Amino acid sequence: MxxxxxxxxxxxxxxxxxxxxxxxxxxxxxxxxxxxxxxxxxxxxxxxxxxxxxxxxxxxxxxxxxxxxxxxxxxxxxxxxxxxxxxxxxxxxxxxxxxxxxxxxxxxxxxxxxxxxxxxxxxxxxxxxxxxxxxxxxxxxxxxxxxxxxxxxxxxxxxxxxxxxxxxxxxxxxxxxxxxxxxxxxxxxxxxxxxxxxxxxxxxxxxxxxxxxxxxxxxxxxxxxxxxxxxxxxxxxxxxxxxxxxRTLQEALEGLPKDGHHFVKFPEKRLKYYRLLKPGQYWRDLPTDLHQEALGASYHTGGGKTGFYRRLAWDKPSPTLVTHPAMPATDLAHPEEDRPLSIEEYKRIQEFPDDWIITGTLLDQYRQVGNAVxxxxxxxxxxxxxxxxxxxxxxxxxxxxxxxxxxxxxxxxxxxxxxxxxxxxxxxxxxxxx
Known part of the structure; x- marks a missing residue:
């Protein structure tokens, strides 16, 4: 070049x-x-x-x-x-x-x-x-x-x-x-x-x-x-x-425009369950009769599975950002909207300036910001x-x-x-x- x-x-x-x-x-x-x-x-x-x-x-x-x-x-x-x-x-x-x-x-x-x-x-x-x-x-x-x-x-x-x-x-x-x-x-x-x-x-x-x-x-x-x-x-x-x-997620995202966000999408079959959850909730907050259906084979695995169907809370810091916000075991869903966190929200949480340009495909951008200090x-x-x-x-x-x-x-x-x-x-x- x-x-x-x-x-x-x-x-x-x-x-x-x-x-x-x-x-x-x-x-x-x-x-x-x-x-x-x-x-x-x-x-x-x-x-x-x-x-x-x-x-x-x-x-x-x-x-x-x-x-x-x-x-x-x-x-x-x-x-x-x-x-x-x-x-x-x-x-x-x-x-x-x-x-x-x-x-x-x-x-x-x-x-x-x-x-x-x-x-x-x-x-x-x-x-x-x-x-x-x-x-x-x-x-x-x-x-x-x-x-x-x-x-x-x-x-x-x-x-x-x-x-x-x-x-x-x-x-x-x-x-x-x-x-x-x-x-x-x-x-x-x-x-x-x-x-x-x-x-x-x-x-x-x-x-x-x-x-x-x-x-x-x-x-x-x-x-x-x-x-x-x-x-x-x-x-x-x-x-x-x-x-x-x-500092809370709400403080981090304050003033960020609501439009113009770039994000990956949840499959429709998972959105069915997200629509039943409020800010700060996760799969255990779903109706009990939906637990096994929502988790599938993962229902029988050990651990608390806290990353499944996880909506972030407004009044707490974000969990650790990962390199992809829509992987089933490490979901990072917006507190209210039916989507994962956007790359613009990722940048705010990792404290990059809004005008700091992250290049590459959307998945490249998530990976870079998710791996950042x-x-x-x-x-x-x-x-x-x-x-x-x-x-x-x-x-x-x-x-x-x-x-x-x-x-x-x-x-x-x-x-x-x-x-x-x-x-x-x-x-x-x-x-x-x-």
């Missing part, structure tokens, strides 16, 4: 056009310089930008997401597969000399390798290997700070996965590599060997101003070796410490780093429930994880990691 095409030309072309990689197109020197990897449609990056941290380079392989980046931030350097670039080449693309300090590297490596919903192949998965490449680049580029975002499953993922049907009394005991937490321990050890301190926790984005309950592990690394503080919450479900109550979480990360750089004391709320889960902070997690490993390995790792 001709790199001289205008961005209007790019938008007119088909969605299968691959935006070519290119170097940064401007060369002013911002106060704080960041490189972004696995950038998607730039939710995390927008959060950093809003606090004054400037993104110089985006790394993204997905065609639709690359077009989104090029459309909205044409001056950024763009690169593709992270495995195709050396640290030196990345510096060149970003317009940075070998002597120029990189302030921050951020990235959310593909999470499917560690998700509890998948096969959890960890670093044996191709996507897991991309994660390791990202760690290698951090250690080679030596930024002052590194931020890694991932799913909750990373906290329990083993270094090597053994299928559940191959466990039990008829099989050998799990090896050290097969025990829970091994993947994260491996990452921590690699980063510590490169001189970085590590701090992490599991954070619910709703506690930081997002109108969405979305839990993600945020790992922050400091080259100076001093441990960085946890993020400071700005909101609370129960207004703990006098914080503002969680809420902008509020990005802003909270930036505020923590800026507070640290200014030498200011962060606000700490003792025993604050950052998420639904306990012992997800680095200190508690380390003690519990090492306790589950063999005693000899635990002693060895504790010397290096705690």
């Amino acid at each position: 001709d790199c001289s095409l205008s961005y209007a030309d790019i938008l007119k072309k088909g969605d299968d056009v691959l935006i070519p990689g290119h170097s940064r197109r401007y060369f002013r020197k911002p106060y704080l310089k960041a490189l972004s990897f696995f950038s998607g449609c730039m939710g995390l990056d927008l959060g950093l930008e809003r606090e004054g941290i400037e993104i110089l380079l985006a790394c993204e392989l997905d065609r639709a997401a690359r077009k989104t980046i090029e459309t909205n931030r044409p001056d950024l350097a763009i690169i593709g597969d992270i495995r195709d670039y050396s640290a030196t080449e990345i510096r060149e693309k970003a317009g940075l000399s070998l002597a120029t300090e990189i302030d921050i590297i951020v990235g959310g490596p593909p999470c499917q390798a560690f998700s509890s919903a998948g096969k959890r192949q960890g670093f044996n998965d191709e996507r897991g290997n991309v994660f390791l490449k990202f760690i290698d680049l951090i250690t080679e580029l030596q930024p002052r700070f590194a931020v890694i975002e991932n799913v909750r499953g990373l906290l329990s993922a083993p270094l090597q996965h053994r299928p559940h049907e191959m466990r039990g009394k008829n099989f050998p005991s799990l090896s050290q590599d097969e025990k829970r937490g091994g993947a994260l321990l491996f990452i921590i050890q690699r980063l510590k060997e490169a001189g970085y301190s590590i701090s992490f926790n599991l954070y619910n984005a709703a506690n930081f101003g997002s109108p969405q309950q979305r839990e993600r592990v945020i790992i922050t690394c400091n080259r100076d070796g001093e441990k960085l503080p946890y993020l400071t919450p700005t909101h609370s479900e129960k207004e703990l410490y006098g914080l503002t109550r969680w 809420p902008c509020s979480l990005g802003r909270s990360i930036a505020r923590m780093l800026l507070t640290y750089l200014k030498g200011e004391t962060p606000i700490v709320y003792p025993n604050f429930p950052y998420s639904r889960y306990h012992k997800t902070d680095d200190v508690s997690w380390m003690v519990e994880t090492l306790g589950e490993l063999e005693e000899t390995l635990g002693k060895q790792l504790s010397l290096n990691l705690i």
